Amino acid sequence: MLPKPVYRCCRSSRTKPQGILFVLHTGIAWEHLPQELGFGSGMTCWRRLAEWTEAGVWPRLHAVLLAKLRNANALDFSRAAVDGSHIRAFKGGAKTGRSPVDRGRAGSKHHLITDATGIPLAATLTGGNRNGVTQLIPLLQAVPPVRGKHGRPRRRPDVVVRDRGYDHDKYRRLVWDLGVKPVIARRGTEHGSGLGTQRWVVERTFAHLHWFRRLRTRSEIRDDIHEAFLRHACALICWRRLRSLRGQP
Numbered sequence: 001m002l003p004k005p006v007y008r009c010c011r012s013s014r015t016k017p018q019g020i021l022f023v024l025h026t027g028i029a030w031e032h033l034p035q036e037l038g039f040g041s042g043m044t045c046w047r048r049l050a051e052w053t054e055a056g057v058w059p060r061l062h063a064v065l066l067a068k069l070r071n072a073n074a075l076d077f078s079r080a081a082v083d084g085s086h087i088r089a090f091k092g093g094a095k096t097g098r099s100p101v102d103r104g105r106a107g108s109k110h111h112l113i114t115d116a117t118g119i120p121l122a123a124t125l126t127g128g129n130r131n132g133v134t135q136l137i138p139l140l141q142a143v144p145p146v147r148g149k150h151g152r153p154r155r156r157p158d159v160v161v162r163d164r165g166y167d168h169d170k171y172r173r174l175v176w177d178l179g180v181k182p183v184i185a186r187r188g189t190e191h192g193s194g195l196g197t198q199r200w201v202v203e204r205t206f207a208h209l210h211w212f213r214r215l216r217t218r219s220e221i222r223d224d225i226h227e228a229f230l231r232h233a234c235a236l237i238c239w240r241r242l243r244s245l246r247g248q249p
Contacts, residue, residue: 019045021236024229027213046225053224058231062120063144065238069119070148072245076116080157080180081202082139082166084111084132085210093221097127108218110209110230111135113143115157118201119241120209120234121146125227133166137174156180161198209233 019039023030030042039045069075089096089106099107107128113121122142124135140160145153159181167187175182210216212233220226
């Protein structure tokens with residue numbers, strides 16, 4: 001069952017969100033959505049996804065769930081971890097590029113920031129040729145104001161942790177300008193900085209994201225549709241964490 005906020009945002013029956021979720025989980029083509037499941041046609045589900053994406057449903061849903069997690073004292077803003085992951089883009093489209101880790105094939109890149117426990121705070125999509133460090137500031141800025149407690153919403157972590165690939169003083173200064181302390185390993189230093197014990201949570205969250213087969217590769221030409229799947233998956237991870245806190249299976 002999907003989180004209730006998605007139904008309040010989308011004036012439709014529950015079958016269309018379930019159809020979208022089925023495609024996200026299985027990775028099947030829209031036209032192959034089994035009619036016997038009762039979700040309607042695949043193209044109808046696709047149109048609903050496009051309409052709800054244009055209406056800004058998925059960022060709002062994610063923000064609602066983050067607020068509930070914060071209210072349950074399950075968000076840890078003391079530290080954030082950032083990472084990126086390449087995926088192949090079979091059909092090309094906006095926000096694709098020659099991937100340096102896939103023999104120059106067309107690809108995209110997921111960029112993710114999580115709290116200290118691995119809860120996804122924001123995600124972005126770029127071409128596969130983009131250096132991850134260029135998304136450090138956009139990711140920090142993409143974290144929504146998280147309510148859930150009295151006082152001002154929380155938006156910035158205290159510290160952001162990253163490996164040597166992000167070792168640029170320019171970006172350190174930009175991170176400081178946002179009121180966040182950058183903890184980034186220096187190039188040329190010996191291994192054993194200890195950052196790996198703090199960064200593994202974002203790698204685990206990427207594993208959870210790519211458990212959704214539609215995110216393992218990019219099948220959509222439209223970048224906004226693929227980003228909708230990415231944000232939908234982030235919201236579902238938050239929803240599962242919330243259910244686990246309540247002792248629900």
